[in-house]
Amino acid sequence: MTVTTLIGGHALVAGGLATGGLRYAAEIEAEIIQVFVTNPRGWALAEGKPSEDAALRESGVPVFVHTPYLVNMGSPSADTLEKSILTIRHNLRRGVEVGALGVVVHTGSAVSQSRDDALRQLHEQLLPLLEEIPDDGPDLLLEPMAGQGQMLCATVQDLGPYLEALEHHPKANVCLDTCHAYAAGHDLAAPGGVAAMLEALHEVAPGRLKLIHANDSKDVCGSKKDRHENIGAGHIGTEAFAELMRHPVAAGVPLCIETPGKADKHRDDILLLKKLRDG
Structure with missing residues (x-):
């Protein structure tokens, strides 16, 4: 049986999480959306509006939440760690309220401490947050980074010790960014690169x-270097995305663009991916 890969994008939510988000989804012809539920570049934790949350839950559009960029569970700074814990907990709660399938979090950096110390910190501080997620709540989706600095996960192999630190908790799952994976050294443009x-x-x-x-x-x-480009306009190229959707490991896994530009560019990227999916 063929499983359809849903394709969408990060939705702008001006006018309300559901009102703006669903309007933007329709404009770019998205089948799924990803949203921020709070300021992506700050620590302030915004509360939602019950009517907007209900509208998003009941829309039938699959929703993912992305945590703010400042979150770093590997940080040696007690202040950053505390704020990261509060932010992830808040985003998970908001994920429940909007009916999200997953809450994406960057896997973080050890900064000035050792990788082993950072992984022990994950075990002590992130594992309890996973335990708080209700059975029908969103997964926490771990997103490896491009490999700059002391990042804890860049190549997909780096997820091994990361998941081990989290005791392979069933709510700890993965969000793969193709630009990050390519920047980290997975040559997706080479023959067989996506499959490998x-x-x-x-x-x-x-x-x-x-x-x-x-x-x-x-x-x-x-x-x-973590610099996104529109689909087919960068070094990865279109064939890699077609191969990605055909591979059994990625079968049926939703695709969400985070590419440059405004609605017209985002629509073009989504329509190109749909053509690759359906062709």
């Missing part, structure tokens, strides 16, 4: 891939 990356992911995290951020890359493979 997905098979490596399946080795360390079988069945845990729940969302893909579909982004081309402005920079070359292994650059460790």
Whole structure:
């Protein structure tokens, strides 16, 4: 049986989480949406409006939440760690309220402490948050980064010790960003590159891939630079995305673009991915 891959994008929510988000989804022809439920570049934790939450829950559009960029569960700073815990807990609660399937969090950086110390910190501080998620609540989706600095996860193999620190909790799953993976050294543009990356992911995290951020890359493979490009306009190219959707490890996993530009560009990227899916 063929499983359809739903394709969408990060939705702008001006005018309300549901009102603006669903309007933007319709404008870009998105089948799924990802939203911020609070300021993505700050620590302030915004509360939602029950009417907007209900409208989003009842819309039938699958929703994912992305946590703010400042979150870093690997940080040696007690202040950053405390704020990260509060922010993830808040986003998970808001994820329940809007009916989200998953809450995306960057896997973070050890900064100035050792990787082992950062992983112990994850075990002590992030594992209890996973335990708080209700059975019917959203998964926490771990998003590896491009490999800059002391990032805890860049290649998909890095997810092995990360998930081990979280005792392979059933609510700890994966969001794969194609630009990040390419920047970290997975050559998705090379023949067999997508398959090699997905098979490596399946080795360390079988069945845990729940969302893909579909982004081309402005920079070359292994650059460790997180600069997204529109689909087919970067170094990854369109064929890699077609191969991604055909591979059994990614079968049926939703794709969400986070590409440059405004609605017209986002619609073009989504329509191109749909053409690759349906062609």
